[in-house]
Amino acid sequence: MSSALATTRPPARAGSVVTEGLAVRALLIGIAVVFLALFLVLPLVTVFIQAFAKGWSAYLAAFSETDARSAIRLTLLTAAIAVPFNLVFGVMASWAIAKFEFRGKNLLVTLIDLPFSVSPVVSGLIYVLVFGAQGFLGPWLLAHDIQIIFAVPGIVLATIFVTFPFVARQLIPLMQEQGTAEEEAALTLGASGWHAFRTVTLPNIRWGLLYSVLLCNARAMGEFGAVSVVSGHIRGLTNTLPLHVEILYNEYNFVASFAVASLLAGLALVTLLVKSLLEWRFSAEIAAGARGH
């Protein structure tokens, strides 16, 4: 498995035949840096500039609103359900897929990856089709007074869907690379399966696991399209942070909108920082599954 993070070679000497001339190198580096600065960094900086455009008190005022607080609460609640769910699923799935040989494995892996190739809006739509008033289970849910769409369960389900592959696709290649020899040794020495998992497998995959949970959490807290479709945008009840950002923006309440957005941007920055630290520190363990997200 190739990796973006494997050992780096020593830099080529100036005048070497395997690199470009100094001027070309400087030009290419310049283009790359300017492009990234313009397209990626500038939007991020804008969030903070706009959030603080009217000073600290205006910034903080955005969070004293009860709607903002309930949005924060709902986002935390959603992530607190979706992330552990996908953590357990990811570990279970990668155990079955990486430690055993069975037919149809490739198909199973492809199906687990499916949510990544579905548009967020379609991800929301499919739950409306199942649980919505006109959906397949709609009449039954109505009769039993259970509300899923335009309520918290729908938001949680849609979030689980869009973050479904994160942990599994990180762990599967990692555990495949590690093979089964260590677990077999533990079992031969009399460990139970659970004991072998806890003391042999888990320590081997912990950094990869942490890495994937981090990315899963960032997506869970930031998901917009899928959640937007199933939420119904009921202020104070079914508004997550990203939806709250949208509502404030559409009301031309830019400072508050960017203030709430800066919270999510801060989360993204922390995620990137910890992710990079993990990559630099534990590159080999994470590299196996690092291609694509």
Next chain:
Amino acid sequence: MAEPPLRPRRRFRQPSVIPGFGITFGYTLTCLGIIVLLPLAALVARASGLGLWGIWAVATDPRVASALRVSFGVSLLAALTASVFGFLIAWVLTRYRFPGRKIVDAVVDLPFALPTAVAGIALASLYAPNGLVGEQLAKLGIEAAYTPVGIYIAMVFIGLPFAVRTVQPLIEEIDKEIEEASATLGADRWHTLIKVVVPPLIPAVLTGFALAFARGVGEYGSIIFIAGNLPYVSEIAPLLIVIKLSEFDYGGACAIATIMLGISFVTLLAINLIQAWSRRRFGYV
């Protein structure tokens, strides 16, 4: 252990001393079924209720056709841009050493980490006629916000990491001895790059392109703020699904969703074919 050459009947699973296959496999299938497969099946069921003609009728509705054209057309252009600059960025990050390289490398993942709605409002305020960049573009006579140009910018933003991250590991693995051999045999640097270095990277570039394209077509949050969402001009297909849903036109929403799903399956298939071809031709994915 070598498999016996003749087995009376193939088993579903190879024997193993590792425990827990039944429970983990069963749990995986159950979750996959409930969370992913059943809801997707609901969409397929709804769409098949419409029939091919029903879907065709929705797809050829002028407003829908225009939205699909905008989504696919602009996404193609954006994926192309992301691939070109993505290749350049991947090359610079793996081949050159310069101060701040690791930070630049980390920045590439920003669109993965930044929630799409946040990116959306930030891009909209930057490229608005009175925004930091929009003002400069306006002087050049370019209107970015509330036109397809804005959609293009958002799609480049969202697609760039895919283009960089699929090519980067392969550039890192290039054996420099091949380049040395090429130089020793008298090729200048430009020839070495075009004839020796780039060809084996083409499958990865194509995969990155396909991923960026697929992401761009389905993208919603980072686009709707900057797009302005004018029907027939800057309205994207995912937004039209949302509009149809809010009008309780489930059939219309399903038809558009089915077309988009169809395209993403074709894209996925294309990626798999590229990778299979690459495995045959170059011996790696």
